[in-house]
Amino acid sequence: MSQTVKLLHDLIALPSINTAFLSKNNSLAGEERIIDYIIGRANKAKLDTEKQQTECGRSNLIIKLAPKGKIKHRIILGPHLDTVGVDNAAMLNPKKKGNKIYGRGACDTKGSVAVMLNSIEKLSKNRGRPSNTEIVFIGFVDEECNQTGSRAFQNLNMNADLALVGEPTRCKVVTAHKGDFWLKIQTKGKSAHGARPELGNNAAHLMAKCIDLIETKYASRLRKINHPILGSPTINTGIIKCGSQPNIVPDYCEADLDRRTLPRETFHTIKREIHELFKKNNLKANISNIKKFPCPAMETDHKTPWVQNFMRTVRQSKPIGVDYYCDAANIATTGIPTVVWGPGDIAQAHTVNEWITLTQIERGINILMRFLSSLP
Numbered sequence: 188m189s190q191t192v193k194l195l196h197d198l199i200a201l202p203s204i205n206t207a208f209l210s211k212n213n214s215l216a217g218e219e220r221i222i223d224y225i226i227g228r229a230n231k232a233k234l235d236t237e238k239q240q241t242e243c244g245r246s247n248l249i250i251k252l253a254p255k256g257k258i259k260h261r262i263i264l265g266p267h268l269d270t271v272g273v274d275n276a277a278m279l280n281p282k283k284k285g286n287k288i289y290g291r292g293a294c295d296t297k298g299s300v301a302v303m304l305n306s307i308e309k310l311s312k313n314r315g316r317p318s319n320t321e322i323v324f325i326g327f328v329d330e331e332c333n334q335t336g337s338r339a340f341q342n343l344n345m346n347a348d349l350a351l352v353g354e355p356t357r358c359k360v361v362t363a364h365k366g367d368f369w370l371k372i373q374t375k376g377k378s379a380h381g382a383r384p385e386l387g388n389n390a391a392h393l394m395a396k397c398i399d400l401i402e403t404k405y406a407s408r409l410r411k412i413n414h415p416i417l418g419s420p421t422i423n424t425g426i427i428k429c430g431s432q433p434n435i436v437p438d439y440c441e442a443d444l445d446r447r448t449l450p451r452e453t454f455h456t457i458k459r460e461i462h463e464l465f466k467k468n469n470l471k472a473n474i475s476n477i478k479k480f481p482c483p484a485m486e487t488d489h490k491t492p493w494v495q496n497f498m499r500t501v502r503q504s505k506p507i508g509v510d511y512y513c514d515a516a517n518i519a520t521t522g523i524p525t526v527v528w529g530p531g532d533i534a535q536a537h538t539v540n541e542w543i544t545l546t547q548i549e550r551g552i553n554i555l556m557r558f559l560s561s562l563p
């Protein structure tokens with residue numbers, strides 16, 4: 188087993204399930220165990236460590252590798268430390284079978300943590316350490332729920348030439364991801380006895396018309412919009428709640444929808460689009476935004492010099508976009524050119540038998556070592 192694979196093995200064996208998916212006192216919950224382990228390794232490599240308290244009560248872990256000379260540039264390696272939950276405890280025991288390592292977090296995102304952490308450990312020991320570029324590893328907490336960790340990043344007032352946010356991208360450079368809004372639609376009617384529905388006004392029926400319009404006309408309108416690397420925005424009706432008994436005409440109905448966005452779409456523009464459509468069809472409904480935090484889309488100019496350099500190292504000429512939301516947007520909003528990058532395939536993330544190939548881990552560490560050693 189290579190150093191990086193061994194490290195990944197150790198990281199999987201230390202559960203760091205997001206507390207949102209377990210009770211607070213559950214011994215498997217939280218990132219603390221994995222943070223202690225990483226601090227131990229950083230101390231051995233004589234690297235400075237620091238914790239940053241966040242709103243969820245847990246702390247991001249920051250490790251800095253100083254350059255040989257003065258700091259003139261900075262690069263951030265930012266994977267998240269938490270994972271989703273598990274269906275069976277066996278997933279917390281890393282297992283190597285053939286070319287794969289199985290276990291919770293193997294690809295999302297302990298594979299990235301292993302590659303990014305191991306790269307600074309290696310650089311701390313050899314002459315490849317950059318002359319003037321500081322390398323900062325930030326292990327973020329809470330990505331899988333509220334991204335509290337990466338939201339706290341702006342409080343560090345840290346500038347950088349490039350940030351690599353760790354997610355399984357099969358070691359491809361992802362320069363854009365979609366954003367997300369959760370919309371609540373509410374319709375109002377008038378209640379009446381179920382035997383005399385003509386005396387009431389059915390909020391469920393009104394909602395059915397609204398949802399039908401959204402899932403047909405509005406959705407097909409969205410499919411016609413085409414971002415060069417992100418494709419089309421989407422909408423999905425996830426929850427409808429209404430009524431109390433079959434024999435009462437419901438006077439209220441609500442539905443929660445998931446609207447995935449392209450750069451520059453805002454709640455305001457989306458609300459207006461849907462309102463106008465409702466109005467044209469004589470439908471009345473209230474629309475609100477129920478996401479606790481903004482989740483904007485991210486789009487980094489792939490022609491930015493440091494992004495170009497990294498893409499050259501990866502031997503990738505065209506930028507790539509992904510559908511899912513992640514920590515990257517929260518780093519990008521501070522003005523730092525940010526990309527998503529890491530070993531493993533998102534198709535295996537959150538699955539019951541999550542795995543990553545050793546080939547991806549080796550490819551990841553090779554690319555990152557080559558890139559970091561080439562920095563000024």
Ligand SMILES: [Zn+2]
Pocket residue numbers: 267295296330353354355
């Ligand atoms: Zn992830």
